[in-house]
Amino acid sequence: MKRITSLLVVAIFGGLITLGGYKLLFEKGRTSYTWNEDLPVFQTSNTPVSSAGAGINAVDFTTAAENTVNAVVHVKNLTVSKAAPSFLDFFYGSEGRQIPQVGTGSGVIISPDGYIVTNNHVIDRSTELKVTLNNNKSYDAELIGTDPNSDIALIKIEADRALPYLAFGDSDNTKVGEWVLAVGNPFNLTSTVTAGIVSAKARALGRSDQSFIQTDAAVNPGNSGGALVNTNGDLIGINTAITSQTGSYVGYSFAVPSNIAKKVVEDILEYGNVQKGMLGISAPRVNSPYAIENGLDEIEGVYVEGVEEESGADEAGLVEGDVIKQIDNIKIRRFADLTGYISTKRPGDEVQVTVERDGESLLLPVTLKERQSLIVPVMGLSVKNLTENDKKIYKVKKGVKITGVPEVYRKDGLELVGSVILEIDGQPIEDIQDARVEFGKITRYGKTVITLLNKKGERERVIFQ
Structure with a gap:
């Protein structure tokens, strides 16, 4: 019993020595704080901060990229142009050599049966179109329709299986500052992904009334016609243009909003042209x-x-x-x-x-x-469809009324504003669509005869050369 008591006393004594040594050598003294009530008080926001951090670290692009890359294709456009005639061409009566030219761009598969949306400038004047998928399989493509105003074109390939595709998202719901991916196939090197944010919406370029989504995702020549998608992988735009003095990406790129592209595609499939x-x-x-x-x-x-x-x-x-x-x-x-x-x-x-x-x-x-009015090609006249009142005044049922004339014609003393165009080179004009087609046939080196009614109701023939 005495032995147990002795051991207990030794243990307690050893513990006290250890505790005293710790207090003396390792524990710092208590710090006291005093407040000066004359100091200014600053209030800060108590908005909670995300524990995941800010910016790109909180965003995962992998799912959107995986869902997109296989639906983006490489588009090759073969065109043929004539070389300037040489002395030998004149001597032997040749019409000049034909020079094949190849342009490239990107496209987005929008249906499993092979419909592909791209830019009009990617396929413009093509004599042959080829599409290469992300798995390097190539197909001949057929042009279904195009709309130069929105720079959207629809082409199609015939594949032996269902193809991966992207569904159109709602570009109206896109927000400035939202993360987006630009996916293209610029050099036939399989799809390439770049990331950025939406810099602005409803951006107009130059004198165009077209509305674009502006982004800082890197887009270079060859990316035209590729996909702009959000982090969910929804197709919200078709990459179209960059602003650059060098021709390369310098910080801004532009995409046709998906709601516009979708409407153009649907119109081409249903009507054969774009309904505006x-x-x-x-x-x-x-x-x-x-x-x-x-x-x-x-x-x-x-x-x-x-x-x-x-x-x-x-x-x-x-x-x-x-x-x-x-x-x-x-x-x-x-x-x-x-x-x-x-x-x-x-x-x-x-x-x-x-x-x-x-x-x-x-x-x-x-x-x-x-549309009731337009500016016709080549001559640049502004014309509009006749109203019911116009038809009564001029006593006609068909034709288009001139509402604006370029300065070059006003200098010649021609009083054309207010006149009604009835025929162009003998072809009757019913409305502005007829006028667009017939004026489009005019060459700058030929003679054009326009039959019209002037503001006095007198029939005239005006010859342009």
Whole structure:
């Protein structure tokens, strides 16, 4: 018993020595804090911070890339051009040598039976089209249809099996700052993936009214026609253009929104051409002297400068001076917002247009109509379809009315504005589509005879050479 007691005393004594040594040698003294109440107090946000970190570390691109690469193809376009005739060609009566040229780009498979969407400039003037899949299999392709205005074309291959494809997403839901992938097959090296964010939406380039998605994902020549997808792998755009003085990527690239591309493809398949619904208003360019002088460049929305007679906007009650603020659920801040959304609609579709008029907000339902005016090729005249009132005044049932003339013709003293074109080189003109086709046949080196009615109702023949 005494032995057990002795061991217990020794153990307790050893523990006290150990604890005292730790306190003396290792534990720091307590620190006391004092507060000076005269110091300023700063409040910071208590917004919780993501434990996963910020930026690209929180995004996984692998699934989107895996779902996309096999649906993106390489497109090769063979064209034939004539070389300039040499002295021997003139001597022997040859028409000149034909030189084959090869252009390349990318495309996106949009159906398992081989329909592929690409850019119009990728397949333009092609005499032969070839498509190479991501597995290096090659096929001859057929051109189904094209729309130069949106730079979208539809081609098709006949494969022996169902192909991987991408479904169109809703580009209206795309947000600025959202991560996206640009996938292309530029050098027939199988699909290549680059990442970036959406830099802007509804971006207009130059004088074009086309609306683009702007991104900083790297896109180079040969990527045209490739896919722009979000992190879910949804197709939200068709890569189309870059802005560069060198021809190479320098930070910005542009894609046709998927809603526009989808509508163009559906129109080509159903109608054989693109059906364009028109609102029927005109708006000043915000950077023009007139817009700046009148403060129109500071308006958030689209200022209605004019309303086309018998258009959907006219029938719905839009007037000059209205400011379009919204269409359906799409906010309108600039003209490209308006044209981009209208490009997804067809004649006969109804849209809800919110306008600001004299400080009040009005909701006007507008039924879109077919295009009633255009600028014809080659000569550049502005023409429009005849209204019922025009037909009564001129006592005609067919023709197109000239509404604008290039400066070169005004200098010659020709009073063409207000006249009605009846025939071009003997071909009767019924509407603006006939005018577009017949003016498109004109060459700058031939003679063109236009039969028209002047503002006095007199029939005239004007010869252009």
